[in-house]
Amino acid sequence: MKKTLPIILSLLIFSLPLMAGGAQEEQGPMTLTVWTHEDPNRTAIEERYISEFEATHPDVTIERVTNSSQKMPELLLTAFAANEGPHIFNTQIEDAYAYIVNGRVGAVDPPSAGYKSVKALKDAYVEGVLDAVTMDVEVYGLPLELTNWAPYINKRVIRAAGLDPDRDYPRTWEDIVAVSEKIILRDGEIITRRGFDFRYPYYLVSMVPMVEQLGGQLISDDGKTAIVGDEAWLKFLRFMADWGPFGKNLGSPTYTNARKLFDADNNDMAMAMSGLYQEGRIRADNPEFYESGDWMVIPFPQFKDAVREAACAYYGHFYMVNSQKSEREQKASWEFVSYMLSHPEEYLTEVGLIQPTRALMASKTFSDMPYAQVFADDMARGSMVYYGENSAKIQELIKEAVEGVMLGGIEPEKALASLKVKAQEVLDQE
Amino acid sequence: MKKKYSGIEKKLSRWGWTFVTPALLFFSLFSFYPIVNAAYTSLFRKKILSLKPPTFIGLKNYAYLLRSDDFWNSIRATFAFTLGAFLPLLVVSLLLAVLILSVKRGQKFLQLAYYAPAVLSSVVAAVIWMSIFDPRGLGNQWLNFLLNTPGTDHKWLADSFMVQLSTILVYFWKYIGYFVVIFIAGLAAIPGSLYEAALIDGADRWQSFWRITFPLLKPTVVLVSVMAMLQCLKTFSTQYLFVQSGSPQAPINVITLNIYNTGIRDHMIGRSSAMSIILFIIMLFFTWLQFKTTKADEVSY
Known part of the structure; x- marks a missing residue:
């Protein structure tokens, strides 16, 4: 007993990683998890987008989990370290950069995101704002917000x-x-x-x-x-x-x-x-x-x-997709992210977030926001915050x-x- | 020669193992495995997010840390905090326990009152104290009233000495009740007949305390001192929340905060594991030293 117990305990402990969950099936229903930071105004509209997306994609269920913005980097890091990161997450670019260089996030799939090509995707956004998430021609994130002060x-x-x-x-x-x-x-x-x-x-x-x-x-x-x-x-x-x-x-x-x-x-x-x-x-x-x-x-x-x-x-929060998920799940994830981000005017008016698409910056909705032009002019004179590991x-x-x-x-x-x-x-x- | 167990001994032994197994399992999973894993990881250059296999570098993480001013500052900050918090915690909690037991009424209320901060979450405690230490908060108002220095900003969260004192104050306030309760339990276990005998022999209260209470309380003193010292060496949340709220990091960059920043913020999990092993060795050494120097088990009633 004295000898067998430590052996059993050791086997149990060292077999823990084997019990981790694997990828979902390539066919049939799938569940996508989204981790994002708390923001009551954004939650209201994104919960609605989820319902709308699920209605048009009956095989997809989306679980949206919110955490405090201070806790998010730590939670994401520990989840990814255990290879248990969510399908979709957003984090600020200073933190997100490490996920790109370490191959933890997948490149945007232009057709799934509603673009003909990477060039068409880049053309839809204000020049330079995707540079922070671009590596070897591929784009690895779509901006939830770009903010300057x-x-x-x-x-x-x-x-x-x-x-x-x-x-x-x-x-x-x-x-x-x-x-x-x-x-x-x-x-x-x-x-x-x-x-x-x-x-x-x-x-x-x-x-x-x-x-x-x-x-x-x-x-x-x-x-x-x-x-x-x-x-x-x-x-x-x-x-x-x-x-x-x-x-x-x-x-x-x-x-x-x-x-x-x-x-x-x-x-x-x-x-x-x-x-x-x-x-x-x-x-x-x-x-x-x-x-x-x-x-x-x-x-x-x-x-x-x-x-x-x-x-x-200016600094940004980008939506990103976990590269360790199956290709099918990644494509569905980009499709959902792009569906959410197809409402930039609502994000601006309801949440006050600027999604720097050319269309939004040229829209009446943007110019009607008090002092929006001050921020737009400053953004043109500014540059992306220093990001790196x-x-x-x-x-x-x-x-x-x-x-x-x-x-x-x-x-x-x-x-x-x-x-x-x-x-x-x-x-x-x- | 292997000892042969009789039937009853075997049976008792089996029951013993049955009862001990859950605790062993818990310890193995949540204490022993992380220690072994950290010791192993500390020998590698490993980035927490990297999918590449970690590079074996032997003791280079330890060599780096021993050359690092930042790490030595963390050692200094940890010991400054431990000395500043541990000794007052030990002495004041013993005095308060004796005081509480000597009052006729309201013992339970006093125990509860002192213990209450220990059940508060560190975040709530830090928020309360951050508002006290704000330049416009109660900290400056009280001190200026006591010292008759109106309008002086004592820089509780800004000055390098004051910010260390502030973390010690928060910690002292939070944990004093916890140790008071342990001392009260220790004091209550001393047989009353000894005091009666001393009283008959003409001893006063002061003599009773030093000749009876203190020597017989030695195991509790050792227990509290080891626990308080280990708690102080592991301090993290107060310093973390202070730095998050704008305090300078260097004066209060204790080892645990450095481990967190190196592992979670800078992603260098190999190096932070090496730091945690060094902290583990420090804690192990001082625990051994305390047991060795106090000889806690040499007490009998």
């Missing part, structure tokens, strides 16, 4: 500070500082009303473009060098040090997220960076403020001495440098030197 302004707070929002709104980062200094209220060191504040965890999206305006780069054009253009990075780091509690004390990562305060219109946040989707959230959270017209959206500021124009980077690590290193100068009192020169060494090491490991 611009500053939202609460005109009431601007007026309360004695400024005219239509005339005095900030055009440059230096204006942002000057306007913030006029608006800010403090109780000793503690800020009780902020003029503007950054979206701190998202350094790649909103801060790398600031460096690019000054002539710097995150990664060199040949992809071999990280953190290019010392002067640009230093000026950016000095700007952020000046912004933080040891400088002009205009904001800090540890205050409540500016975007969350903005909707409430409690005279504590004048300007916050967000996407077009924020309009729907203001309308839902504070209809009186939304209807008042006392808010506006302005273009992404530039530095006064910018050497190139750069707006906020190491993007999260690179973002953490930029966070460390920025927060080091803002909160830790580290000299910008020292923070830059450390950032360069660490980012290069990460890049060299790829």
